[in-house]
Amino acid sequence: xxxxxxxxxxxxxxxxxxxxxxxxxxxxxxxxxxxxxxxxxxxxxxxxxxxxxxxxxxxxxxxxxxxxxxxxxxxxxxxxxxxxxxxxxxxxxxxxxxxxxxxxxxxxxxxxxxxxxxxxxxxxxxxxxxxxxxxxxxxxxxxxxxxxxxxxxxxxxxxxxxxxxxxxxxxxxxxxxxxxxxxxxxxxxxxxxxxxxxxxxxxxxxxxxxxxxxxxxxxxxxxxxxxxxxxxxxxxxxxxxxxxxxxxxxxxxxxxxxxxxxxxxxxxxxxxxxxxxxxxxxxxxxxxxxxxxxxxxxxxxxxxxxxxxxxxxxxxxxxxxxxxxxxxxxxxxxxxxxxxxxxxxxxxxxxxxxxxxxxxxxxxxxxxxxxxxxxxxxxxxxxxxxxxxxxxxxxxxxxxxxxxxxxxxxxxxxxxxxxxxxxxxxxxxxxxxxxxxxxxxxxxxxxxxxxxxxxxxxxxxxxxxxxxxxxxxxxxxxxxxxxxxxxxxxxxxxxxxxxxxxxxxxxxxxxxxxxxxxxxxxxxxxxxxxxxxxxxxxxxxxxxxxxxxxxxxxxxxxxxxxxxxxxxxxxxxxxxxxxxxxxxxxxxxxxxxxxxxxxxxxxxxxxxxxxxxxxxxxxxxxxxxxxxxxxxxxxxxxxxxxxxxxxxxxxxxxxxxxxxxxxxxxxxxxxxxxxxx
Ligand code: PRX
Numbered sequence: 283x284x285x286x287x288x289x290x291x292x293x294x295x296x297x298x299x300x301x302x303x304x305x306x307x308x309x310x311x312x313x314x315x316x317x318x319x320x321x322x323x324x325x326x327x328x329x330x331x332x333x334x335x336x337x338x339x340x341x342x343x344x345x346x347x348x349x350x351x352x353x354x355x356x357x358x359x360x361x362x363x364x365x366x367x368x369x370x371x372x373x374x375x376x377x378x379x380x381x382x383x384x385x386x387x388x389x390x391x392x393x394x395x396x397x398x399x400x401x402x403x404x405x406x407x408x409x410x411x412x413x414x415x416x417x418x419x420x421x422x423x424x425x426x427x428x429x430x431x432x433x434x435x436x437x438x439x440x441x442x443x444x445x446x447x448x449x450x451x452x453x454x455x456x457x458x459x460x461x462x463x464x465x466x467x468x469x470x471x472x473x474x475x476x477x478x479x480x481x482x483x484x485x486x487x488x489x490x491x492x493x494x495x496x497x498x499x500x501x502x503x504x505x506x507x508x509x510x511x512x513x514x515x516x517x518x519x520x521x522x523x524x525x526x527x528x529x530x531x532x533x534x535x536x537x538x539x540x541x542x543x544x545x546x547x548x549x550x551x552x553x554x555x556x557x558x559x560x561x562x563x564x565x566x567x568x569x570x571x572x573x574x575x576x577x578x579x580x581x582x583x584x585x586x587x588x589x590x591x592x593x594x595x596x597x598x599x600x601x602x603x604x605x606x607x608x609x610x611x612x613x614x615x616x617x618x619x620x621x622x623x624x625x626x627x628x629x630x631x632x633x634x635x636x637x638x639x640x641x642x643x644x645x646x647x648x649x650x651x652x653x654x655x656x657x658x659x660x661x662x663x664x665x666x667x668x669x670x671x672x673x674x675x676x677x678x679x680x681x682x683x684x685x686x687x688x689x690x691x692x693x694x695x696x697x698x699x700x701x702x703x704x705x706x707x708x709x710x711x712x713x714x715x716x717x718x719x720x721x722x723x724x725x726x727x728x729x730x731x732x733x734x735x736x737x738x739x740x741x742x743x744x745x746x747x748x749x750x751x752x753x754x755x756x757x758x759x760x761x762x763x764x765x766x767x768x769x770x771x772x773x774x775x776x777x778x779x780x781x782x783x784x785x786x787x788x789x790x791x792x793x794x795x796x797x798x799x800x801x802x803x804x805x806x807x808x809x810x811x812x813x814x815x816x817x818x819x820x821x822x823x824x825x826x827x828x829x830x831x832x833x834x835x836x837x838x839x840x841x842x843x844x845x846x847x848x849x850x851x852x853x854x855x856x857x858x859x860x861x862x863x864x865x866x867x868x869x870x871x872x873x874x875x876x877x878x879x880x881x882x883x884x885x886x887x888x889x890x891x892x893x894x895x896x897x898x899x900x901x902x903x904x905x906x907x908x909x910x911x912x913x914x915x916x917x918x919x920x921x922x923x924x925x926x927x928x929x930x931x932x933x934x935x936x937x938x939x940x941x942x943x944x945x946x947x948x949x950x951x952x953x954x955x956x957x958x959x
Pocket of ligand 1: 570616617691692693694695696717718719720721722723745807808809821823824830833834835
């Protein structure tokens with residue numbers, strides 16, 4: 283829930299004058315007085331920029347020069363680009379660094395292996411407490427090359443799609459980078475998705491290759507990944523090969539498509555020539571949910587995505603050389619792509635890979651890790667913070683967290699209580715908390731406070747301000763930008779940025795319909811937002827039928843499709859309800875076919891199990907209300923507004939029900955709802 287500003291900002295800090303930059307000694311060059319905690323050498327070539335505000339404005343008004351300067355200095359090119367950008371928001375067109383040739387794996391690994399071979403690239407915090415594996419840049423290069431050669435030896439070529447279904451591990455990172463090295467397009471599927479969900483994504487991508495692991499282990503629980511892959515394979519006859527790495531080494535069912543990855547890598551050459559890729563060739567696709575049942579494969583390309591991930595990782599987290607940086611997201615989500623893999627490795631950082639869960643073996647797991655690994659930046663999700671704060675402060679206080687400088691939050695709104703706990707208890711009041719708003723589609727963080735020790739105020743629970751090059755706009759229903767006031771509007775972005783998604787794989791029309799046609803001239807995020815104190819952005823939640831359960835994005839239609847398939851179900855409708863830990867939870871209304879008894883034994887259990895089996899555990903509705911009918915308008919449209927109220931238990935505040943075809947349906951549903959907890 284979003285709180286109003288007055289509830290959010292403690293009165294003491296509201297009185298502090300906002301000072302976004304102040305005079306300081308010239309840390310950059312030519313007497314520029316720009317307070318960025320992290321130096322930005324490129325500033326020297328931005329004329330007239332003498333303050334942080336100038337710099338942001340420059341990134342908007344001289345967008346091409348801003349990005350081209352960074353692209354030249356931060357990326358290693360095989361051939362320089364000839365045109366910085368060709369973008370047109372009115373038709374959803376985005377191309378960056380045209381004509382340039384590069385290889386993302388060279389940028390993320392080779393160049394650091396050359397200059398700093400023994401620097402630790404990855405620290406794998408395994409599920410088992412205290413077990414770490416350290417991978418240097420030199421070792422990572424060899425892993426990536428051997429894996430890339432294994433793919434090539436088995437026939438994988440530039441442009442082929444490769445599905446990766448693996449737990450968080452160095453080998454998963456190497457698999458992503460190996461694809462990048464040979465120009466294959468990876469599609470990482472979160473290893474918590476079911477066989478059906480995996481099969482759907484493999485088919486949509488037309489992937490002929492899967493890279494997976496025998497088992498995954500999370501919080502001590504074993505997940506039989508290979509067996510799930512086998513089940514998916516039944517639906518995907520076009521898959522030709524399944525590379526298998528080993529985590530626990532327990533037995534699994536073999537198929538004739540299996541290739542042992544360890545064996546293949548040990549036989550493969552230890553160097554693989556990187557393929558020269560065009561800036562706009564596909565780097566990866568990542569499936570995310572929309573308002574229909576079919577997940578969409580969001581496409582990101584090479585140079586723009588990488589540059590944007592690197593820049594945001596560096597400046598949002600104040601990353602400095604030598605820091606130990608930990609983003610605890612799974613590589614199966616965009617946060618894992620941009621802030622576990624591409625951003626930090628592009629910057630030559632040491633990136634922690636967190637395989638476990640926040641409560642294993644106890645709720646001190648994160649903080650135990652921070653102390654042991656001396657972590658400087660910690661990036662996690664509000665759902666975990668909400669869970670941990672319930673266990674009290676002692677699990678935090680017993681560890682030395684003095685290395686922490688920046689605490690990040692991502693995936694959903696961070697409520698005030700969680701923000702304060704994160705700031706005061708975890709950060710001991712000394713770290714900047716950055717609430718980062720972005721999406722799979724934006725490629726990297728778009729709106730976030732600036733971490734700084736500048737005496738600035740960070741407004742609790744709000745992402746506040748745009749990153750360089752990002753120009754958010756609140757747009758009203760009439761398609762006009764709302765200016766001034768504390769008004770709510772559609773959260774849109776009105777200028778292009780290098781990390782923006784290029785298309786939905788195989789469905790460019792859906793891409794345009796979803797993001798560019800609702801508000802012509804703008805990219806529409808699907809979220810609502812408002813400006814507080816007419817200055818800072820605050821996200822008000824999704825405007826479509828997309829849920830955010832523990833930071834996992836899920837379309838209500840995806841759950842409804844599964845419930846509808848049950849033999850006893852006539853119709854299903856799913857809405858979101860607030861949940862104290864998960865942020866939001868699915869609540870399902872299900873009407874039964876004629877003749878099926880509402881008392882049917884274990885129907886609710888069967889429906890929940892179907893969702894678990896066919897989508898994922900996190901998608902399982904918390905509550906299912908079985909009824910004989912759903913409330914509909916006379917034209918047959920399900921009235922979700924009323925279902926949302928019912929789900930929230932607001933049975934006496936259902937609003938106007940006069941347009942319903944049969945108002946008695948609502949009365950019966952309300953009576954049933956009152957009987958539930
Ligand atoms: O609704 C917003 C919410 O998560 C959505 C994007 O989900 P996904 O593509 O899975 O990416 C998650 C990680 C970036 C957004 O449309 N969201 C993300 N971050 C925030 C947020 N809502 C509020 N505040 C945030 N900081």
